[in-house]
Amino acid sequence: MHEWLKNYQTLEDEIAEMYFNIDRNKNELRRWLSGDLSKVKLTSESHGSQLEEIIEAAEYELAYKMNDLEDMKKLINTFRGLDNKILYMKHVEGKRLINIADELGKSPNYIYNRHAQIMKMMEYAESVNG
Template structure:
């Protein structure tokens, strides 16, 4: 497949976002047990809640590993030559508009749009990627909201 690197990068990025969301959810649950409505409930030895801290540490390690892999993958992607690779990288990894891409690489906007349209015809997974980008943004906003309010000790609900 011609742009398999993009699909691999997208899958890696989705894994990282999911793990961050899962970590956020675990933190919310932990806060319920420590500060919230469950603080007076006794934990069972083998319950999910009793291993929450261990699970969070495991998720954090996995996120760190995947982010290192993403950094390595970006270094490889940045070494690829060719205008098509440059357009795809700037559009789907860097998030640039086609007009900005044209300006940065020194081609006309109409030529970049034409190349992008031709590339899209051969890459059916790009449509799915653009749909998933909105979901990713929503999850990142949710994580940011939690992190902004993390210092507040208050009742937190998972629902």
């Protein structure tokens, strides 16, 4: 149930990790170009000499993942049913449950309890299929 949420969160995590790695590689490249490592001689096989290519490839891959994330958002947004709306608004749009309740015209307690039930069902399904 709601496998899309797991896939979405996995893709978000991958993107966050890619941003981190790209930033780390850019920082290292700056060290090689104008920082404390600028006077160290590089060989063609060394990691430092390949950083520009590594960054370029990572940014290319990141662009694909960002496109996948946007496509996934569009797909998820077409799903019907209150449970999908609650999960989309909470976990994709990052809204608070009280705001979701207001937007959907439901009581905050109902939305809070429904979200808790959905999450318990998902945890149970994962533990069974695990």
